[in-house]
Amino acid sequence: MDIELMMRVWPFFLKAAWVTIQLSVLTTILGLICGASGAAARLSRLGWLRFLGAAYVSLFRGTPALIQLFILYFGGPQIGIQLDAFEAGVIGLGLNIGAYMTETIRGAIVAIDKGQREAARTLGLSHFQAFRKVTLPQALRLMIRPLGVNINALIKGTALVAAISVIELTYTAQRYIGSTYKPFEMFFLAGVLYMIIIYGTGRGIAWLDRKVRIV
Amino acid sequence: MTEQRHFVDIRHAQKSYGSLEVLKDISLTVERGQIVAIIGPSGSGKSTLLRAINDLDPLTGGEVWLDGVQVNKSLPHRQYEKHINAMRQQIGMVFQHFNLFPHLTVRQNVTMAPRLLKGISEKEADQLAEEQLAHVGMLERIDYFPSQLSGGQKQRVAIARALAMKPKLMLFDEATSALDPELVEEVNLVMKKLAEEHMTMIIVTHEMDFAASVCDRVLFMDGGVVVEEGPPGVVFRNPTQERTRNFLRKHLEGAK
Numbered sequence: 001m002d003i004e005l006m007m008r009v010w011p012f013f014l015k016a017a018w019v020t021i022q023l024s025v026l027t028t029i030l031g032l033i034c035g036a037s038g039a040a041a042r043l044s045r046l047g048w049l050r051f052l053g054a055a056y057v058s059l060f061r062g063t064p065a066l067i068q069l070f071i072l073y074f075g076g077p078q079i080g081i082q083l084d085a086f087e088a089g090v091i092g093l094g095l096n097i098g099a100y101m102t103e104t105i106r107g108a109i110v111a112i113d114k115g116q117r118e119a120a121r122t123l124g125l126s127h128f129q130a131f132r133k134v135t136l137p138q139a140l141r142l143m144i145r146p147l148g149v150n151i152n153a154l155i156k157g158t159a160l161v162a163a164i165s166v167i168e169l170t171y172t173a174q175r176y177i178g179s180t181y182k183p184f185e186m187f188f189l190a191g192v193l194y195m196i197i198i199y200g201t202g203r204g205i206a207w208l209d210r211k212v213r214i215v
Numbered sequence: 216m217t218e219q220r221h222f223v224d225i226r227h228a229q230k231s232y233g234s235l236e237v238l239k240d241i242s243l244t245v246e247r248g249q250i251v252a253i254i255g256p257s258g259s260g261k262s263t264l265l266r267a268i269n270d271l272d273p274l275t276g277g278e279v280w281l282d283g284v285q286v287n288k289s290l291p292h293r294q295y296e297k298h299i300n301a302m303r304q305q306i307g308m309v310f311q312h313f314n315l316f317p318h319l320t321v322r323q324n325v326t327m328a329p330r331l332l333k334g335i336s337e338k339e340a341d342q343l344a345e346e347q348l349a350h351v352g353m354l355e356r357i358d359y360f361p362s363q364l365s366g367g368q369k370q371r372v373a374i375a376r377a378l379a380m381k382p383k384l385m386l387f388d389e390a391t392s393a394l395d396p397e398l399v400e401e402v403n404l405v406m407k408k409l410a411e412e413h414m415t416m417i418i419v420t421h422e423m424d425f426a427a428s429v430c431d432r433v434l435f436m437d438g439g440v441v442v443e444e445g446p447p448g449v450v451f452r453n454p455t456q457e458r459t460r461n462f463l464r465k466h467l468e469g470a471k
Contacts, residue, residue, distance in 0.1 A: 113314075115310060116314060119316070122269060123303065123377070124303040138318050214317050214318050
């Protein structure tokens with residue numbers, strides 16, 4: 001293993017890792033927005049909204065994320081959507097993970113015992129008040145861990161945007177392999193950095209989960 | 216038909232799930248301060264009837280009136296929601312599985328609805344919580360979470376939570392059925408106390424002794440109809456119907 005080479009390229013990898021982190025954070029935010037909206041749609045009283053939510057989920061879970069990114073980035077301009085690689089990466093991955101988060105969030109909400117809603121409604125709370133005060137606070141606690149799983153997958157999924165030339169970790173590794181012919185060292189570095197990011201995120205999720213846990 | 220004589224007046228209640236008729240033309244009246252027990256085998260429709268009173272399980276036919284107001288009026292959706300929320304504030308309900316809010320303390324469980332719906336201040340709410348919890352003997356657990364309480368304690372808090380809305384009517388849906396035998400008594404005592412204070416109550420129960428000791432009237436339901444109805448002394452000791460006798464015999468055997 002060429003340690004000296006690794007030390008030399010390290011700063012560039014750190015920079016690339018920062019791009020991966022930015023991608024991950026923005027994708028998580030977009031994913032949560034899509035997931036919350038998707039879950040709301042899937043649990044709606046309105047049939048057409050439920051259909052829309054279900055269609056969104058099966059579309060984005062039923063096709064490879066790579067194809068979704070390619071359609072958005074390469075196919076987009078054909079239908080008038082001009083995005084740079086980073087934007088296409090965030091939007092593509094965000095919509096994709098949002099479909100998974102839709103199911104996570106919906107699952108947490110329906111997992112709350114219906115007796116909870118009934119008790120709230122019996123006291124005279126409206127449908128919305130019962131949701132806000134009783135169902136949601138419990139569901140939020142329930143969804144932290146599984147959302148953490150989604151976020152873990154999403155961070156690793158950001159490697160896909162190398163294929164549309166976003167200069168993040170995986171792309172950077174590939175680029176340095178081109179000039180150094182040392183794939184082991186370059187992918188090893190990238191792997192280590194991914195692991196650090198994922199480990200840190202995992203600890204954060206675990207902390208949050210402990211913090212809000214009901215006695 | 217709008218004439219209102221009784222405090223609780225259920226007129227020709229009917230409920231079907233598809234072709235399955237679970238309530239068949241049931242009428243029931245309860246006067247202010249009366250306590251009525253509904254007994255019967257599982258699947259007889261007794262819980263369904265109770266849950267129809269506050270419209271948790273809406274009837275497919277018939278009317279429910281409380282103190283001169285029809286509970287299950289037909290109104291456009293949004294107006295109906297407003298109406299039913301106002302009605303439910305006057306009807307307390309206690310469930311078999313307590314359904315306390317696990318993310319809230321005992322205090323918050325009791326004060327959430329009054330704070331949200333009656334706009335009382337935090338100080339008034341605290342006072343209300345202390346008053347209601349003292350009433351059910353749970354004041355010393357005011358800042359505990361439900362998971363830290365026994366079943367009997369949970370149910371007493373659930374009763375305090377319902378009472379905090381100052382209901383006109385209390386519904387008990389097998390309030391002691393999920394409790395360990397040694398915890399039943401503490402809940403029964405609270406219910407007896409309410410009875411002495413002349414709270415109007417409708418109680419679905421499997422406990423014949425308790426029903427006999429506090430109720431003014433007992434309804435025996437089976438197959439979606441009221442088979443027999445009368446004072447506990449008559450229904451329990453001298454039932455006129457064969458089905459009532461069978462049920463009571465089985466139940467007493469089961470209790471031994």
